[in-house]
Amino acid sequence: MAVQKVGWIGTGVMGRSMCMHLLQAGYECAVYNRTKSKAQDLLDAGATWCETPAEVASQSEVVFSIVGFPPDVEETMFGPQGVLAGAAAGTVVVDMTTSKPALARQIADKAAKKEVLSLDAPVSGGDLGARKGTLAIMVGGEKTVYEQVRPLFEILGENIAHMGPAGSGQDTKMSNQILIAGTMIGVVESLLYAYRAGLDLDQVIDVIGTGAASCWSINNLGRRIVQGDFAPGFYIKHFVKDMGIALEEAQRMNLSLPGLALVNQFYVAAQAQGLENLGTQGLYRVLAQLNAQE
Structure with a gap:
């Protein structure tokens, strides 16, 4: 069954434009950002606000995150109100933050224990690529999961490649x-x-x-x-x-x-x-x- 409900965590310089592309493509989007005002244009465009990453995950089939630093990724994923706390079995978690390869593998391991699927998918192209939907997206994780999410990646970027197992994208x-x-x-x-x-x-x-x-x-x-x-x-x-x-x-x-x-x-x-x-x-x-x- 095709994905309809998408979660987005992190609406900064790049994340805001990336999420907007998914909204404009007709996906239902649940969003979270530490500063709600930075997500206001997405809310105005029809996104649903969530109070925590866990709430985003509970409403989504695929959850994207693009935050700042590895500790932010850890809090977003593993915290008491993190993505893995709210994700149901079968949910796909896609971290697009540029982060540590070892952390990507840790996310994959912890997600698997909950029967949650994961990809690490950092991007290149800056704010311009995010606005134009022309990003390069380099993906690590299981190939079958990559193929499941690829239609969403194709909305966000032009040069998309599966690079190998968890951590390979990073x-x-x-x-x-x-x-x-x-x-x-x-x-x-x-x-x-x-x-x-x-x-x-x-x-x-x-x-x-x-x-x-x-x-x-x-x-x-x-x-x-x-x-x-x-x-x-x-x-x-x-x-x-x-x-x-x-x-x-x-x-x-x-x-x-x-x-x-x-x-x-x-x-x-x-x-x-x-x-x-x-x-x-x-x-x-x-x-x-x-x-x-x-």
């Missing part, structure tokens, strides 16, 4: 974040160089954004930097969290990632300067200030 997202970290410092240093050389930065992006240096970050976040727009499509504080997870996993694998470690230091510096609530393109301000002091 491992794939770590690979994604490692690449983004290196790319972002390249974008920032490229634009700083062009600025010092007296070039028109939009014109520079027009040219290099179509050649071998073309990437999502230069063509999207680079434009925001030029416009002085540092609003978050993805928060610096969340990116620091992601890099910390990747470095922790790399250490566990006995793997050295010096490039990631360097970029992480620059983003930690951004936090120290009070920039943690800017978007990841806020790295430009850190390096611009560093160069201004030289």
Whole structure:
């Protein structure tokens, strides 16, 4: 039987747009967020408000969550009023938060004991991808469960892939974040160089954004930097969290990632300067200030 009732937990920069796509596709949506006002446009569009994650789960066939940090995931899933406390046997739980692979496996284990199914399905594409429904979605968990939820994923994204057992989605997202970290410092240093050389930065992006240096970050976040727009499509504080997870996993694998470690230091510096609530393109301000002091 096709899914009709969907739960959504976390209506922040990305979650709000993602849930709206499901509402507009005709699904019944029960929602929860720590701050109710951030879900108001969803409620106005027909979503049902719930007071706890458990209440969301009790009303849903598939429950999506996209929250901030691993401790938030743990509270959302395992707390006294968490998803697993309210989910009936056969419910599918899909955590889309970028979190620890080990935590994804823990969710899968605890869910299985209640005959609840689970997937870890972090996304890439930022606020723009969430608004347009063009996210990349990397999924870990049982293939049969993935196929059951895939029609919902296809409303939220364009590039959707089953990567393997529980935790594989999170491992794939770590690979994604490692690449983004290196790319972002390249974008920032490229634009700083062009600025010092007296070039028109939009014109520079027009040219290099179509050649071998073309990437999502230069063509999207680079434009925001030029416009002085540092609003978050993805928060610096969340990116620091992601890099910390990747470095922790790399250490566990006995793997050295010096490039990631360097970029992480620059983003930690951004936090120290009070920039943690800017978007990841806020790295430009850190390096611009560093160069201004030289």
